[in-house]
Amino acid sequence: ESVLTQSPDTLSLSSGDRATLSCRASQIFNDNFFAWYQQKPGQAPRLLIYDTSRRAAGIPDRFSGGASETDFTLTISRLEPEDSAVYYCQQYGGSPLYTFGQGTKLEIK
Amino acid sequence: QVQLQESGPGLVKPSGTLSLTCAVSGVSISNSDWFSWVRQAPAKGLEWIGEIWHTGSTNYNPSLKSRVTISIDKSKNQFSLELKSVTAADTAVYYCVKNGWYSLDFWGRGTLATAS
Numbered sequence: 001e002s003v004l005t006q007s008p009d010t011l012s013l014s015s016g017d018r019a020t021l022s023c024r025a026s027q028i029f030n031d032n033f034f035a036w037y038q039q040k041p042g043q044a045p046r047l048l049i050y051d052t053s054r055r056a057a058g059i060p061d062r063f064s065g066g067a068s069e070t071d072f073t074l075t076i077s078r079l080e081p082e083d084s085a086v087y088y089c090q091q092y093g094g095s096p097l098y099t100f101g102q103g104t105k106l107e108i109k
Numbered sequence: 110q111v112q113l114q115e116s117g118p119g120l121v122k123p124s125g126t127l128s129l130t131c132a133v134s135g136v137s138i139s140n141s142d143w144f145s146w147v148r149q150a151p152a153k154g155l156e157w158i159g160e161i162w163h164t165g166s167t168n169y170n171p172s173l174k175s176r177v178t179i180s181i182d183k184s185k186n187q188f189s190l191e192l193k194s195v196t197a198a199d200t201a202v203y204y205c206v207k208n209g210w211y212s213l214d215f216w217g218r219g220t221l222a223t224a225s
Binding site: 030032033035037043044045046047050051054056088090092093095096097098099100101102103 | 147156169209210217
């Protein structure tokens with residue numbers, strides 16, 4: 001089973017800052033089968049990024065995804081208060097087919 | 110506009126069977142899409158349970174495979190989840206999801222199922 005390890009566990013930044021969230025995969029099945037989700041309290045997760053770097057419909061261009069070998073990143077530029085949430089990475093292709101990281105909590109000071 | 114809505118009993122007795130249904134609107138379940146169930150235990154992360162294709166073909170999480178059945182009802186445009194022999198560890202919010210490109214695209218609001 002592929003394990004996804006996200007870092008940091010918690011990130012506290014100010015409005016206008018740039019956030020970089022990381023996700024390391026123990027196994028890679030396809031460089032592009034990688035996604036990111038945002039989850040606010042009491043809400044379902046929302047797809048932000050798929051195919052490693054493609055934004056889902058309606059996602060502002062402040063959100064971007066990238067990769068370097070086994071490390072995948074979600075970058076949020078120009079943080080806004082509504083970006084406070086837990087962010088999950090997800091990989092497709094192993095067993096189980098969909099695996100998630102443990103989440104990074106982003107707090108906007 | 111794609112919408113998914115979970116329904117089912119919120120309380121299941123231990124050793125019983127959890128049964129949930131997902132009503133899909135805005136897209137025909139008979140199209141070429143996979144649909145999944147994902148759960149989230151209280152204050153925990155996300156766990157993928159399994160998926161179903163419009164033909165009825167399924168894939169399951171190996172950790173749950175012996176207890177899970179996902180089925181589809183094209184006439185009602187809905188799909189369902191059955192989880193047998195539940196324990197307290199199965200207490201979670203259960204989400205139904207329309208799959209996207211190797212990702213999980215449209216999510217229902219989720220329904221809390223408690224084994225107690």
